[in-house]
Amino acid sequence: MSAADQVIIKSVEAYAVALPLTKPIRMAHAVFETVENVIVRIESEDGFVGWGEAASAPSLTGETWQGMVALIQGFIAPLLIGRDARLRSKLMDRIGANVFGATGSVSAVEIALIDLLGHRFNVPFSMLIGGMCRDHVEPMWILGNGSVDADIADARHRHDQGYRFFKLKGGTQSIDREIEATMRLREALGQDVRLCIDANSGYTLAQARKYIAGTQSAHVEFIEQPFPRNDLASLRSLAADGSIPICADQSVHDIADIHLQSQCGVSGVALKLNKLGGVTPSLRAASICQDNGMKIIVAAKVAESSIASSAIMHLASVVGLVDWGVSLTHAYLAADLVRMPLQVIEGKSFLRNAPGLGVEVDLDNLDRLRIR
Ligand SMILES: [Mg+2]
Secondary structure (H helix, E strand, O other): OOHHHOOEEEEEEEEEEEEEEEEEEEEOOEEEEEEEEEEEEEEEOOOOEEEEEEEOOHHHHOOOHHHHHHHHHHHHHHHHOOOEHHHHHHHHHHHHHHOOOOHHHHHHHHHHHHHHHHHHHOOEHHHHOOOOOOOEEOOOEEEOOOOHHHHHHHHHHHHHOOOOEEEEEOOOOOHHHHHHHHHHHHHHHOOOOEEEEEOOOOOOHHHHHHHHHHOHHHOOOOEEOOOOOOOHHHHHHHHHHOOOOEEEOOOOOOHHHHHHHHHOOOOEEEEOHHHHOOHHHHHHHHHHHHHOOOEEEEEOOOOOOHHHHHHHHHHHHHOOOOOOOEEOOHHHEOOOOEOOOOOOEOOEEEOOOOOEOOOOEOHHHHHHHEOO
């Protein structure tokens, strides 16, 4: 290979933005009104730019935005500057050999590297990470309004826009209220939509059993992360009941976690770039899930702009089966970071045939929302 073909990395910058949500999202243990996300900008010596993003999520990855910025700028950047971005796998191995965990930071860097290569070689992100199985996704909609009436109104509105898959955020109210919410949602939306519940570690075994028994006729497709990740006894007991498929989210951070969850009787896994540490480990996790006969959700963290949500969409387009849905989270934000945010039309979001992530970063918005 000639030196002229190289894509030498000139700079790696990271900074944080504060993004307001359109309305608060309630989950077990947390209410989100604003999110702090870290943006990565990598520029090559020949003037191409790649962008990456990861939500800061201390409860999921142990990282704060301050720590992410410091790690990327002070520690990861020197591992990359002056090197050839085409050797992405080698560069990611180099980062992995030097940084334990910090999966959000590492993911944002890998997204930016792939976006950079996409712009440099005029190829969409999905082509660089394996090739598409589908050219669009049908995202699910998250219901976390904190009241049954508000969830139903929200779901009806989104149903009119074509959404046919809804995820109720559990662990936020009493079990009786959550049973009522589920039953009324099913009644309001009819039988043609898919419903699931994400308890975000907020249930006890008794509560999970009560919820499942009380919502039998609502056909809830699966329950996500019913218990805290260390409560394997409850997990095994619920799985042994065989009353509902179980999905693992906070319990899965790497491949070993997937095997453990599978042994406990879990049927599916939520894959997130910021949780697994980027595209490469997420694709590896996806193929292991498929080998184990486990279902897959591909999800952005609540909430990531159209930068990270585009990366999620590209990832979802190359994963063989996304049986339990795709979650894009830019639509929960009051302000996006790109000029043309991802669009969901009649329930579908199509991949753009454009280089890299396929989005144009809105530098004015980025500047306005930057944390200084
Ligand atoms: Mg979840």
